[in-house]
Amino acid sequence: MLSRSGLLPRPQATGSFALDGDLLKCFPKTALGxxxxxxSAIDEVTEKGLPWQSVFDALRHQGQAIWQALPPEGQRRFLRHLCRWFEIHRFRMPPQIKELVxxxxxTGRLHIRAGRIVSAAYDSQHILIDIATAPHxxxxxxxxxxxxxATGPDHENAIGHEACLLDLERVGLITKDPHGLGIKCDRENRAVARDGTPVEGLLIAGPLARGTFGELTSVPxxxxxxxxxxxxxxxxxxxGTRRMAMRIDAE
Structure with a gap:
């Protein structure tokens, strides 16, 4: 198992527990904050005997408000330095998968490495892979x-993978999210055109709108x-129907 960080999802806590940790009482203005x-919230809940997972479940519910409160530079620093650590605590392994890992x-059948694939070739029996290992x-x-x-969808290049999105980009109706998370939109879900204006009637839904809203991965x-x-x-x-009715009445 190879990834850039070599980090695995953290295990889910056993038993039931309530959400704990109000991160909205003082909106952080920086990724460090x-x-x-x-x-600090994790220290508080663990002192009460609760698992750290309760804080991350609360963070998930507050994630959109926190993300939108961060200035653009704070969002960039989060993506650069904290995103991977957030993900491995946010998307956790169930106990069965932890036991398997x-x-x-x-037994030596599974090796977890940090690095990236440089090249891959195929001979008559095997795939030959060159791996650039971290950190050197x-x-x-x-x-x-x-x-x-198993890296998941390529959100940064989502437009380039769909002909209809390429057509919308060519005419200037959509553009890439500046964080590389999908398609740029405003907080009313409207696509933002190349000239910076929102496009009425063209709405961006789901993970492609993460650059604006933050947490937009799970079903809730x-x-x-x-x-x-x-x-x-x-x-x-x-x-629109009311305006049409008004025009008919006027006629």
Whole structure:
């Protein structure tokens, strides 16, 4: 298992526990301030005998408000220095997967490395892989029967993967999110055109809107956004119908 950081998701806590940790009482204005608040909240809950996971579950529910309170530079620093650490604590391993990882690592069948694949070639029996290992980027060679890419969707280049999005970009109706998280939109979910103006009727939903909203990966957050978009479409339709009725009456 190879990744840039070599970090695995942290395990989920056993048993039930309530959310704990109010990170909204003092909005952090920097990535460092956010880190300090999270660490302080974890110290408080662990002193009460609660698992640190309760703080991250609370952070998930408060994540959009915290992200939007950070200035652009604070958001960039979070993505550069804290994002991977947030993800491995936010998206956790269930106990069964943890047991599997521990067992396979102990038997020597599973190796977890930090690095990146430089090249891959195929001979008659194996895939030959050159790996630049962290931290010194020395090149190591490995042989495998399978090479499985599990990095997830390429949000930064999402526009380039879809012909319809490329067409919208060419005419200036959409543009990339400056953080490389998807498509740029405003807080009303409207796509932001190349000239910086919101595009009425062109709405961005789901993880591609993370650059604006922050946490938008799991079902609860996506459902909440979808409900707001449906309500906006309903209002747009009602307004358009009313204007049409007014024009008919005027005629």
């Amino acid at each position: 956010l880190l300090q608040q999270v660490r 521990v067992r396979e690592t102990a 980027r020395s090149i190591e060679q490995a042989r495998a029967q399978w090479l499985i890419l 957050e996506i459902v909440d956004q979808a409900e707001k978009i449906v309500e906006r479409i309903r209002q747009m339709h009602f307004t």
